[in-house]
Every structure is written in C-alpha cells, then in structure tokens.
Amino acid sequence: MNSPKRILVSANDPGGANSIVPVVRALKARGNTVECVVTGPAVEIFSSGGILVDDVTSITENELRERVEHLHPSVFLAGTSIGNSIDKRIFRSLRECPSVYVIDFWSHYGHRFSQPQSDLSHLPTRICVIDERMRDEMISEGFPTDRLFITGNPHFEHFAEHITREREDRSRVVFISQPIRRDAGEGAPLGAMLDEYHALERVLEVLPAHLRLSIRLHPREDAHKYDTYLNERVEIDTEQTLEDALSKAGLVVGMFSPVLMQAALAGKPAISYQSGQIEEDPLPTNALGITKRVESNSELIRWIQSYERGEILPKSAVGLFPAGATERVVEVIDELLSK
16 A cells, blocks of 8 residues: 555444454554544443544434544444444445454354344445354355455454463352343344353352352443342452453353453363353354363353362363464455555
8 A cells, every 4th residue: 555544443342342453553553544433342442452542422323424424434444243333333324435344253143234133234345254164154144255254353362461370269260241131132143042140040059169259241231230149259350351350260151252262262261151052152162172161050060070179271272263363354454445
C-alpha cells in the first residue's frame, strides 16, 4: 500500500473483542488509521490494551449512521457477537465498504451473522475462521465457501500470557460461568444442553468440603445472578483480571468456555462439564485430552478426586494453534484494501 487507509473496527462481546485486538495493534503499528467504535465488554478490553476507543453504547441509529458515513472507512473489521450488537448496526450502515469478521469460537455460527433469526442477513465480505473444522461446519450450515479464510484466532497466540503458578491455591476451584440461558433466550441454539445453573449445581453437589468455589462471571452476566448460591465456601471471584483469577486457581471447571482452553494452555487442570451435550462438542481441546470433558456426576467426582491426588494435568498443547494468526488476518484485510 502506498498510503495509510482508514479501517473501522467494532466489537461488543469479549471473545470477539479479544480476537481482533492483536490485529488492531498490528494495523496501527504499520501506519493505518484505525477507528474503534465499540460497546459493552469490548470497551474495557480495548482500553486495557492501550487502544483508544469510541464508546457508542448509548448512540442512536441515526447518530451511528452519520458517524459511519463521516469516517468513510476503506474496510470494516469486526469481532462477532450474539444479538443486535454494534457490529451488526454498523454493518447495516455500510454502503460499498468491504468487511472482515474474525470468529473466536466453534459455536453459534449463524447467530453471529443474523438478527434476529439465523438467516445470514449480515454476511460480510470475508470471514476469518480458526481451522478446517470451523470452515467445514460453517459450509454445512450454508455459508459461502469463497468467503471463509482459515487464519486462526489471533487471541489464542496470547492465551497463556500473564497466567502464573506462583500464587496457585490448590483448595481454590474456579467455576467459569457463561450466559447460556440468556443467549438461548436471544435465539442462540441451546439444543439438549443444560445451562450454567445446572452445571454449577452439579459442581456444588460433589465438591469436597475442604475445597472452595470461586465463580468467575462472564462480562455479560449480572453481578447478582448467583446470589442464592453464595455462602462461606462459594463466592463471586473479584480478581481484577481473568488472568489473575486463573493464576490463583488450583482447578478450573466450566462448560465449554474458551477460558478452559486458556487455563489448560497455562498448565492448569480444566474440567468441561457437559451433561446433556449437543451432538458436536464446541470445545476441541476435550477430544485432544488437553481439557477433560465429563458428562455425569460420577465422572465429575472421579476427576475431582484425581485432581486431589495430583493425577490430572493438561497434555502438551504445543502446535495446537499455529503462530501467525494476526498476520494472516492482516493479509485478508490487505487483499480487500488493494482492490
């Protein structure tokens, strides 16, 4: 490119925001003009990464349309979100501007690009997917093959950063919550899977008396959603960052959050409780033995006992996520900028 180009960036949900932060840094570092228009959890994620943002949480549709027209971007880059998120609102305001989306996880493909039903009504010019499995699953759901590019998730290259073992407390179990019930209410498929409340209740039923449970809320969850479960052994995690919470954890338990992969890549034992699971396991590290999938209380008891004996440790994940994802996403953007 002979001159800097203006790139409009947007995100709301934490997974989508994290997936494009490394790309934004790379674009800025080489001289591109990057305007970040974000809402929700993405505001803090971008800001904590030293990226200046325009928080448009309260903006009207007319104001948003005027802002997009004023910016006149060369390319629109977005992380995906469920529901009528800011990226979809911007997408509807774009004219001839090409768009690139980065998908952060293996689930809810159609609902990332639809509002409200899964009709792929918000289909971008290019979609950056993690791997062949994701591409094949999306093709089977009706996504055009020529819009899918395997790049990896740039955030995965930084997954284990700032997670240490120095402050680890083996009596501390961290439960990674997800807003599954809320997302199901917004149209994302729940299938046969039981939700986060069911998973938490099963964990509490079998948790040995000498272990304490710290619930790490998802950024989109209400701070008081688990109030009725709290007592002297069960608390809401208050660590400033997710990495701090994982650093102090001895054992990490959840359903299919990518945070389980993050914990395992940092050397933490991670259990994926998926009773009543849908046909396809959204967490690929379970099949590889890097995270441990359990489907019943008896299995959960057995794995917690194995943890107490020091017998469950993550397998090596070397090579699981090939380096260069950020550069590959930038290449997809450059291909559109060159037209």
